[in-house]
Amino acid sequence: MASQTQEQRPLHLVFFPFLATSHMIPMLETAVIAAERGVKATFVTTPANAHLLQPTLDRANSLHQPPMELRIIPFPAADHGVPDGCENITALPDFSSCGNFFRAVFALRKPLDDLLCDLRPVDALVSDALFPWTTSLAADHGVPRLIFQVTGLFSVCAVNDLDIHRPYESVSSRSEPFSIPGFPHPIKFTRAELPEVFDFPYMLGLLREAELTSYGVIVNSFYAFEPDYAEHYYKVGLRKVFVVGPVNLAGARPPSTEKKEDGGRDATLRWLDEKEDDSVVYISFGTTCRFSDEQFRELALGLESSGHPFVWKVRSGGGGGDEWMPEGYEKRVAGRGLVVRGWAPQVEILSHRAVGGFVVQCGWNAVMEGVCSGVALATWPLHSDHFVSEKLLVDVLKIAKPVWEGFQSVTDGEKAVVPANAVARAVAWLVGGGEEVAAMRRRVRELAKLGRRAVAEGGSSYEDMSRLVEGLMACREEREKSQV
DSSP, X not given: OOOGGGSSSOOEEEEEOOSSHHHHHHHHHHHHHHHTTTOEEEXXXXXXXHHHHHHHHHHHHHHSSSOOEEEEOOOOTGGGTOOTTOOSGGGOSSGGGHHHHHHHHHTTHHHHHHHHHHHOSOXXXXXXXXXXXXXXXXXXXXXXXXXEESSOHHHHHHHHHHHHHOGGGGOSSTTOOBOOTTOSSOOOBOGGGSOGGGGOHHHHHHHHHHHHTSSEEXXXXXXXXXXXXXXXXXXXXXXEEEEOOOHHHHSOOOOSOTTOTTSSSOHHHHHHHTSOTTOEEEEEOOSSOOOOHHHHHHHHHHHHHHOSOEEEEEOSSSSOSSTTSOTTHHHHHTTTEEEEESOOOHHHHHHSTTEEEEEEOOOHXXXXXXXXXXXXXXXXXXXXXXXXXXXXXXXXXXXXXXXXXXXXOSSGXXXXXXXXXXXXXXXXXXHSOOHHHHHHHHXXXXXXXXXXXXXXXXXXXXXXXXXXXXXXHHHHHHHHHHTO
16 A cells, blocks of 8 residues: 555545444444544534544544544534434434434535535545435535445445346336346345335435446445455446445444443343353344334243343333333343343444344344354344345345245335244244254354454455555545646
8 A cells, every 4th residue: 555654644534424323333433444544534423423423533543643533513403393402313203204304414515515625635525325415515625425335235236236127117016026137146026125215216316326426435344245246336336346344343443331330341241151152142123123012022022932041132212111011021031031221232242152143133234243243143124225135144145044034024014013933933043053053153153254354454355445545545646736
C-alpha cells in the first residue's frame, strides 16, 4: 500500500450510516478498520444516537492515530411528525411512523451538505445504501461516494438481478416460487419473501441508479463465504466492490464491560460456565423484532417443552414486557433457561463453549457473529433482506435449517404464528446431537477460521481495504492534478 507518510495529509473519509443500530455499528467498525490504516475517519450521526457510538470511538482512539471524530447533525423530527427523541428506527413506537421517519432522514441532506463544507478537505463520502441522494451530494463536493451495504453479496446480487429480470412479475400469487435467470445457484424465491423495497419501485430505481453512479460498494463479508457471488457481482453490478469483513472481527469493538452485575464477569456468561459444551441454544431476534403476544407465548412454550438449556435475549420495548409470558414461566425454567431483557453480550455469548446453536432472524450482523463464533444456525427470518439471506445459509452454504417450513412473508399481516412444537423441534435439532447438525457445525467452524484469515494481514478482506485506500488516494491525486 502506498505510504501516507509521503502525503501532505492523511486520506479523509466521512462515514454516514442510516439511523438504525444494525446499520451504524458495522459501518463504525469499518471506519475503525480504515482508521487503523492511517485514514482520518469522521463519523456522522444525530444527537440521540451519539451514545451508541462513543464507547467504540473512545476505544479506537486509545489505540491509534489519527483520532476518529464524531460529528453531530440535527435531526428534523418536529418538521416531519416524528416523536421527539426518535432518531433511530428502533425507537419508533410502531411501524406506522416509518414514513415520517424516512422523510426526516431524507431531509438530512442539507445539514450533511453544510457539514461537508465545514469538514473540507474531504476525500470521499461513505454512506449507507439507503441514502441514494448522497451520490449527487458527493458529486457536488467533487468527491467519490462509496455505498456501504449492511447485507452480504448474495443479497446484493439477488436484489440487483431481481430488479433487472423481474421474474416476480410473472407469478400468479405471492406464494408461487420462481428463480432468477443466470443466478449462480437455482434458488427458489416467492414474492412474499422479497424485501419491502420491492413494494416501492420508485425507491428501488433510485437505489439502483445511485449504485451505478457511485465509485464502489463496501460489503461486510469475506470472499470465502460467498465466492460465487463476489464473482457474480463483478459481472452484473458493474461497480468496484470491496469485501472487508467480517468487520466484527477486525474492528476495535469495545469489550463487554457494561452492565456487570457484580463488577466482574457478566451474569449470563457465568450462567453459561455451568453448562456442558454445545448444550445451550441462544435465541435473539435483533433490535427490530415486534412479535405479537401470541407469538411470544408460543416461543416461550416451545423453549420450555424442548427440554434443552437456552438463553433467550428479549428486546426491551416493542413487545418485550411481561404481559405475554406464561404464568410462572421463569420459575419453571429456572436453571435450564435464562431470559435476558434488554442488552446482552451477544458476541461473547455466541463464542462461549457451552453455546452450540443460534436461532437467528438472519439479519446480516447476527449472521456474521454466529458464523464467526462457529455455531449451527436455525433460521427465523422476519423482514427486509432476512428471507433472502436465509437462502444463502440453508440452500447454498448448508449451515442452517429453518425453524418453520410454512408460508413466510416480510409483511406482518401475512405472517403465520410459528407454533411451540416447531420451536421445540428446532432447539432439539440444534443441541440434541445427530450427524446432520454435527456436519453443519463442522462447516460453520471452518468458515469461522476462513473469516479470521480474511481480516488478518495478507487476507482477502485486509487486502481489499488496502485496495480501497489506494484507489481513493489515486482519485485524490487525480483531482489535485486537475486543479493545478
